[in-house]
Amino acid sequence: MGDRLNSANRFGxxxxxxxxxENKFCPPYPSRxxxxxxxxxxxxxxxxxxxxxxxxxxPRKVVYESIxxxxxxxxxxxxxDIWDLQEQPPATKYRLMSGKAKSTYFDFLITLRSGHxxxxxxKPADIVERSGFRNELxxxxxxxxxxxxHEVVLVTDRSFKPHxxxxxxxxxxxxxxxxxxxxxxxxxxxxxxxxxxxxxxxAHSTGLYSxxxxxxxxxxxxxxxxxxxxxxxxxxxxxxxxxxL
Numbered sequence: 001m002g003d004r005l006n007s008a009n010r011f012g013x014x015x016x017x018x019x020x021x022e023n024k025f026c027p028p029y030p031s032r033x034x035x036x037x038x039x040x041x042x043x044x045x046x047x048x049x050x051x052x053x054x055x056x057x058x059p060r061k062v063v064y065e066s067i068x069x070x071x072x073x074x075x076x077x078x079x080x081d082i083w084d085l086q087e088q089p090p091a092t093k094y095r096l097m098s099g100k101a102k103s104t105y106f107d108f109l110i111t112l113r114s115g116h117x118x119x120x121x122x123k124p125a126d127i128v129e130r131s132g133f134r135n136e137l138x139x140x141x142x143x144x145x146x147x148x149x150h151e152v153v154l155v156t157d158r159s160f161k162p163h164x165x166x167x168x169x170x171x172x173x174x175x176x177x178x179x180x181x182x183x184x185x186x187x188x189x190x191x192x193x194x195x196x197x198x199x200x201x202x203a204h205s206t207g208l209y210s211x212x213x214x215x216x217x218x219x220x221x222x223x224x225x226x227x228x229x230x231x232x233x234x235x236x237x238x239x240x241x242x243x244x245l
Contacts, residue, residue, distance in 0.1 A: 094143035119149035125156035190241035200235035
C-alpha cells in the first residue's frame with residue numbers, strides 16, 4: 001500500500017473489549033485530530049471509528065473525512081508493525097517554488113514498533129493526477145522535519161486491492177469480540193491434522209461453525225494460520241497451520 005507501505009502484514013491482537021474500572025464502563029478516548037472536522041458533509045463520507053492500537057490502554061475515537069480514508073484506516077489497523085496512529089496531526093508548513101507559503105495536514109501519522117514514523121497523505125488517484133499533487137508532495141516531503149516523520153507516503157485508491165480493505169474491515173469487526181477458546185480450538189485442530197483444509201471444513205469439524213470462521217480469520221492475521229488463496233477470505237478459503245516465511 002502506498003509507495004513503500006506494505007499492507008499485507010498480518011497480526012492478531014485483541015481490541016475493542018469493554019473496558020471497566022470498578023464495574024463502570026470506560027468510554028473511548030477522544031480523537032487526537034489537531035483540527036476540527038465537521039461530522040456531516042454532503043460530498044464526503046465522514047465519521048468516527050473506535051480503534052485500539054498496542055500503545056493505547058483502551059479504544060480511541062479516530063475521525064475520518066472520506067470513505068477512502070476509512071478504507072486506509074482499516075488496512076492500517078490490520079498491520080502487525082504499527083504501534084501508534086494519529087489522524088490529522090499538526091500541520092506541516094512548506095513553500096512552493098513560486099515562494100507562496102502553504103501548510104498541509106497529513107491524514108495519518110503512524111509510528112511503527114521500531115520507532116519509525118510515517119506521514120500518510122490519502123487522496124483519490126484521479127485528483128492526484130489532475131492536480132499534479134505528486135510534484136507538490138516532493139516539496140512537502142523535503143519540508144517535513146525528521147522529528148515529525150521519517151518518511152512521507154502517498155496512498156490512493158490504486159494503492160491497494162479491494163480484498164485488502166474487505167478483509168481488514170472484517171478483521172476489525174471480529175476483533176471486537178475476542179474468543180480465546182475458539183482461537184485455541186482451531187489452531188490445535190489445524191496443528192493436529194497438519195494438512196491444508198478449508199475454513200468451512202475446520203469450523204464444521206470442530207463444531208464451532210461461525211465462531212470457527214471468525215477464529216480462523218483472526219489466526220490468519222496473527223500469522224498462526226496461512227491462507228493459501230488470495231482475495232477475500234471466505235469459508236471456502238484454503239488454509240494450513242503456520243505462517244508464511
